[in-house]
Amino acid sequence: MPDTDLSIFDELYGIIEDRKKNPVENSYVCSLLNHRKGIDKILEKVGEEAVETILAVKSGKKEDIIYESSDLLFHLMVMFVAEGITLEEIATELKKRRK
Template sequence: MNTLEKLYETVASRKGADPETSWTAKLFAKGPEKCAEKFGEEAVEAIIEAVKGDRERLTSEAADVLYHLMVMLAARDVTLDQVMAELERREGISGIAEKAARPK
């Protein structure tokens, strides 16, 4: 099991946990919309560090983005396996072709 799989399992296991004992459970208790908002905030912070060129801060913010992505996915009952299957489906397809094939 890789690090992202472990992270997703840990995050998903916190869905029913006490919000007083788990930051992840606290996010879930605020609802999927708040989880998505938090993901967006972290993504913006990562973008800022990428523009600044601060590799150490970008690394830290990228880790926050991945964590909050897992929370957002789990909040909407989307599994990491489903995301990985979608990536595998896209493998070997040009990004331009894949985007053109999406339903309008």
């Protein structure tokens, strides 16, 4: 049975925010947030993961699509935190589009 608890999105966002406020060593999230290339490094990763997601869809393998989409969502969340955008703001925008 699929796990329908979506609280991982809030939890993950909170972890990324915490990495921004309280940097720790050997953290992948900190390596992105504090990269010498700035936001460009995060955007690079978002772009790469978007391409990998597209390729996974073209491959037709559901588990690859889930894996690559998870990478994409994770890097998008790092980008939201870097830009000070909350998940609530994204949710509000999506709700506005309801027909």
